[in-house]
Amino acid sequence: MTMIPISERTRSEMDLANVFRLNGRVAIVTGGGSGIGRASATVLAAAGARVVVADLDEAAAETTVSVIKEQGGEAVARRVDVSDPAAVNVLVDGTVSGLGRLDILVNNAGIMIRRPLAELPPEEFDRVLSVNLKSVLYGSQAAARVMAPGSSIVNTLSTIIDFATVGTGSYAAAKKGGEALTRTFAVELGPRGIRVNGVAPGWTDSGITRQRGVDDTGEFRQDRFDELARKMASSSPLGAVAEPIDSAYAVLYLSSEASRFVTGHVIRVNGGASMV
Numbered sequence: 001m002t003m004i005p006i007s008e009r010t011r012s013e014m015d016l017a018n019v020f021r022l023n024g025r026v027a028i029v030t031g032g033g034s035g036i037g038r039a040s041a042t043v044l045a046a047a048g049a050r051v052v053v054a055d056l057d058e059a060a061a062e063t064t065v066s067v068i069k070e071q072g073g074e075a076v077a078r079r080v081d082v083s084d085p086a087a088v089n090v091l092v093d094g095t096v097s098g099l100g101r102l103d104i105l106v107n108n109a110g111i112m113i114r115r116p117l118a119e120l121p122p123e124e125f126d127r128v129l130s131v132n133l134k135s136v137l138y139g140s141q142a143a144a145r146v147m148a149p150g151s152s153i154v155n156t157l158s159t160i161i162d163f164a165t166v167g168t169g170s171y172a173a174a175k176k177g178g179e180a181l182t183r184t185f186a187v188e189l190g191p192r193g194i195r196v197n198g199v200a201p202g203w204t205d206s207g208i209t210r211q212r213g214v215d216d217t218g219e220f221r222q223d224r225f226d227e228l229a230r231k232m233a234s235s236s237p238l239g240a241v242a243e244p245i246d247s248a249y250a251v252l253y254l255s256s257e258a259s260r261f262v263t264g265h266v267i268r269v270n271g272g273a274s275m276v
């Protein structure tokens, strides 16, 4: 019978907190400058990982690094466009040469452009697929070249994999494709001891959803945002929308030894919305 090795520290101490410790591990979080990515980077750092906060918006990534350092964690900021495979390779290679290894990759960067499919220009479809879907391929390929057994890739998908809504077709195609890449990478990298899973957040208060609070003049309107949040909350049996930390805790679980026998799985952090 083949069993997955568990570290001596975890086996001997059976201290539950230790199962979630990431001391000595190195993580990259893309889209780490905002929302779910910032929360994930902060939680992984709090668990002891050294975190590379990678984002198109370098200033935002630097802000995340400041938050992590204020809490006593270790992090560096890197600019990356996840839709550019060469830039993603540079990010991964730079991480290994600078920090010595790569154990965790969170393919999280994403954008949403809302438009009905019948009106969708080809270049917009390409952009949404490049940032949300091809990025998962490029990041995972680059990581697979350098990761050792015991490593983990986590892809931020979306609750849109379970629904169809007006104007989100390009985003849904990308995220559903991301689910397919998650499962296929899981079977292809499993024999090397690399796990690949997804987190599918429900409606979360972050950059992507805050765009919905912007009116025709380009102003963010809190009342408009709150109204939409109330509507989205009613689609969850828990009657609430998510905060970025909710998905970050799922990322922590999937990055840690606690999930050592979980691969090809998608955790739905949506308050049960896809059941009703």
Ligand SMILES: NC(=O)c1ccc[n+]([C@@H]2O[C@H](COP(=O)([O-])OP(=O)(O)OC[C@H]3O[C@@H](n4cnc5c(N)ncnc54)[C@H](O)[C@@H]3O)[C@@H](O)[C@H]2O)c1
Residues within 6 Å of the ligand: 030, 031, 032, 033, 034, 035, 036, 037, 054, 055, 056, 057, 060, 080, 081, 082, 083, 108, 109, 110, 111, 131, 156, 157, 158, 159, 200, 201, 202, 203, 204, 205, 206, 207, 208, 209
């Ligand atoms: N907020 C939600 O309700 C929700 C729900 C389901 C899934 N998601 C997913 O969660 C992930 C994070 O989104 P968020 O909600 O935190 O939004 P956000 O806008 O707050 O954060 C996205 C981050 O990605 C960065 N980014 C965008 N394009 C990039 C690129 N080409 N290269 C590198 N970085 C890039 C942005 O600069 C930003 O910092 C996305 O994949 C999104 O699709 C969000």
